Amino acid sequence: MTDSFAVNKANWDERAQLHAASPDYDFAGFADPAHLSAVVRFDRPLLGDIGGLRAVHLQCHIGTDTVSLSRLGASMTGLDFSGAALAEARKLAEAAGASIDFREANVYDAVEVLGAGEFDLVYTGIGALCWLPSAGRWASVVAGLLRPGGRLFIREGHPMLLSLDETADPAVPRYPYFEHAEPLVFDEPGTYVATDRPLTHSVSHSWNHSLGEIITALLDNGLALTAFTEHDSVPWNAIPGQMVHDEAAGEWRLKDTPSRIAASYTLQAVKPG
Structure with a gap:
């Protein structure tokens, strides 16, 4: 049986240096002490004041969002399975x-x-849950990490978007919307940012999880849902040729009637105290 985590670790280990060098992640911008990643700038209105909180960023990759959250006043821990990403x-x-x-x-x-x-x-x-096979197991980890009264904040690609075949015009459903046992296997030499060379570890394994499955997993692990918002935009060009970039927001949305697709969502939940 193929170890999906080992496959994905090799893929993300190789992506790390490429991503750190890419202008899309804008390492140079962090020379400005007020600079925040585009993702955290988008999240900030719903995230609210996190000053003084002890926070953990799960699947933190190369740390741009983690550093941004630190700049908002949280005492941050970042966790990732890629040593190469953590080095960056x-x-x-x-x-x-x-x-x-x-x-x-x-x-x-x-x-x-x-x-x-x-x-x-x-x-x-954003872009984290699709690398995990079980939303239920993830939710148990979240519940285990939180103190009573603690909060989960997640923004993620919408499972509606992730079910689409981005190579079709217009994009149509192709992949599972609901959680599935066997991973979706992709072999793609590129990544989602501009890079100067193709990947050699180009295979990745991923899973989709429905909104109902994610919410139910959190409820089953004792968390209480406090907020849920769907957005018509996402931070990457998820459907090439059919999306336009909003420079001010750092987001991509459909150029033709963006209200047709929920592209991402923000979910918040608390561990009752």
Whole structure:
């Protein structure tokens, strides 16, 4: 049986240096102490004041969002399974003057690695859940990390968007909307940002999870849903040739009637105290 996490780790280890060098992640912009990643700038109105909170960013990749959350006043821990990504994240944090505790581990092992009930905020940035086979197991990790009264904040690509065949014009459903046991296997030499060379570890494994499955998983693990918002935009060009870039927001949306598709969502939940 193929180890999907090993396949994906090889893929993300190789992406890390390419992403850090890409202008899309804008490492140079962090020289400005007020600079935030486009993702966190979008999240900020719904995220609210996080000053003084102890927070963990799950699947933090190369740390641009983690550093941005630190700049909003949270005491940050970043966790990722890619040592190569964390090496880039540590370089960024050092250059930005941010004190962040980066840990290398599979997200499913987060409670064991970081401790139970240690965090006021669990933050999961966009493009994370699709790399995990089980929404239920993820939700149990979130519940385990949060202290009573602690909050989950997640913005993620909408499963409606992720079910579409982006090569069709117009894009039509092709992939599962609901969670599936076997991963979707893709072999793509490129990544979602401009790079100067193709990937050699080009195979990746991913899964979709329906909104109902994600929400039910959180409820089943004792969390209470407090807010849910759907958006017509997403931070990457998810359907090439059919989306336009909103420079001010740093987001992509359909150029023809964007209200046709929910492209992403923000979900918040609390662990009752």
